[in-house]
Amino acid sequence: MIDHTGIAVADFEKAKAFYDAAFATLGASLLFMVPPEFTGGVKVGGYGRERPQFWLHENAENAPGRHYAFSAPTRAAVDAFYVAAMAAGGKDNGGPGLRPHYHPNYYGAFVFDPDGNNVEAVCHTPE
Template sequence: MFDHVVFGVSDYAASKTFFLKSLEPLGMVIVQEGEKGIELSADGKVSLCLYQTEEKPARLHLAFVAENRQQVDAFHRAALEVGASDNGGPGLRPHYHANYYAAFVIGPDGHNVEVVCHKPEG
């Protein structure tokens, strides 16, 4: 398990809007924001940090845990509303395991962002 993930983005405002809105269903909120960027967290322990950069970072695959399938669905809707591209709508991915329910989008910098629930429905 990680403590935090930090990466640069090419459009800070667009990325801030994207991650705040699309991860809101998971409870992600701004923990702090300053000249070094923004830190988001849902539990105050694990955080996602973004900062403006001119460097072209390699594309990432970021996967966030959802407590239920409704959070996965809400993430997908919210991400598309703020301009993300669909990269796999909400649904079961039984080739991973029987209860792997996930959705994927491509964010502002081309990162593949996933939200997954490993629990059975109900």
């Protein structure tokens, strides 16, 4: 249903380092940087697997508190996402594990990114 979405980040390079590490575990990467002549010099980049679907744009007046959940192909990928995100400066908001109160096979991990957004990797397979 959602084609793409994005968030504002206070420090683009810090956010980029975090998302580069976290998304690598999910098979996603920075696919496109918008040329600065189209953004007035503001850094804007899009992450995805096949096309940009999650965008970061530099903005000192961002507001934390958003929640984004990204699909993981396996529970091991959820575990790897959590480890990489924490090592890249994330803050724990719920380590990898089953969340049966959401769904019997809901396996997720939650991390706050450098701007305070709640970022999650989730797998819905039984193993």
